[in-house]
Amino acid sequence: MAAKIVLGLLCGLALGFVLQRGRFCVVGAYRDVILVKDNRMFIAVLIAIAVQSIGVYALAGLGLIQLSEVPFTWLGATLGGFIFGLGIVLAGGCATGTWYRAGEGLLGSWIALFAYMLGTVATKWGVLKPASDALTGQKSEDVFIYTTLGISPWVLVALFAVLVGLIVWRHLRQPSFAVPTLKRRKTGLAHLLFEKRWHPFVTALIVGVIAIAAWPMSEATGRMFGLGITTPSGNLLRYITTGDIKFLDWAVFLVIGIALGSYVAAKGSGEFRWRLPDIKTIRNNFFGGLFMGFGASIAGGCTIGNGLVNTSLFTWQGWVATLFIMLGTWVATYFVIIRGKRKANSGAAPSQSVAV
Incomplete structure (x- = not known):
């Protein structure tokens, strides 16, 4: 148990700190492509996938970790992925984004987080389990894309890394955007960690490295996988409601660590503040969280489990669910945000958040 607590919290603290300082959220990466025509965070996600892919297959090749096969439940991946995508926009953040924003004091994220846990428990082990079993019962024999193609995984790793490298190179050649910085109060390491804005690509590199380190840290406790958010979030609620210690694995302490790491980063940078959204936003946060829990459960993962880990393994489940x-x-984004702004501009009063 001590190893689970220490290793899980260490990985979570590092991840939460980096996510908060780099404002790294996958829903923003996907949303901003069409909302503000900004693809920097989307490219950053690709960088994190590429980095993790290289590291994980290197560790597996050296025999330091064991890769588990992820079944391709094609109906769950498609339907669950789509529902999860709807949910993260309503909730205002992806799975990790909700955890780290809860650490910043956003009460709406706490509401979304509770609903996310509730939806996960209901789908995986509760009243919605029959529906989940039906939707995930259809499985394909193919697990990895490279086995379907009959090639080495390193072919896909190399091709993807080169492609991402070219995308990054082309983006960096474009005129840069001015990134606002906080008022300088400190110098040296404190300024670098808490005041200077982190570039999305630098953040992505660090996230990728943490994702690689998560594999041996997790497997050292008997859990044969890397980063994961959905199941451990559900297990945390199960532990809280039952007191059964068997639900406390490495990944539960990982998600707790994400919130704690984000809190440390937000306090150090002066960005922590309790904020209460309006009633409409609270409603969206709650139902978005439920959609997230249900969707991620039947899709076999969230924007981390599928969108970062399973994609780096080049599994069909990961890439189909992510799409x-x-x-x-x-x-x-179109129906909730874009059309909502149009209605607001045509005369409807925009919603306001209330700080407490």
Whole structure:
């Protein structure tokens, strides 16, 4: 148990700190492509996938970790991914984004987080389990894309890394955007960690490295996987409601660590503040969280489990679910945000958040 607590919290603290300082949220990466025509965070996500892919297959090749096969439940991946994509826009953040924003004091994220846990528990082990079993019962024999193609995984790793490298190179050649910085109060390491804005690409590199380190840290406790958010979030609620210690694995302490790491980063940078949204936003946060829990459960993962980890393994489950998460995000962005702004501009009063 001590190893689970220490290793899980250490990984979570590092991840939460980096996510908060780099404002790294996958829903923003997908949403901003169509909302503000900004693809920097989307490219950053690709960087994190590429970095993790290289590291994980290197560790597996050296025999330091064992890769588990992820079944391709094609109906769950498509439908669940789409529903999860809708949910993250309503909730105002992806799975990790909700955890780290809760650490910043956003009460709406706490509401979304509770609903996310509730939806996960209901779908995986509760009243919605029959529906989940039906939707995830259809499985394909193919697990990895490279086995379907009959090639080495390193072919896809190399091709993807080169492609991402070219995308980054082309983006960096474009005129840079001015990134606002906080008022300088300190110098040296404190300024670098808490005041200077982190570039999305630098953040992505660090996230990728943490994602690689998560594998041996997790497997050292008997959990044969890397980063994961949905199941451990549900297990945390199960532990809280039952007191059964068997639900406390490495990943539960990982998600707790994400919130704690974000809190440390937000306090150090002066960005922590309790904020209460309006009633409409609270409603969206709650139902968005439920959609997230249900969708991620039947899709086999969230924007981390599928969108960062399973994609780096080049599993069919990861890439298909991620594509439908993106589709759901874009649909929700259009109907919830874009059309909402149009209505507001035509005379409807925009909603205001209340700080407490």
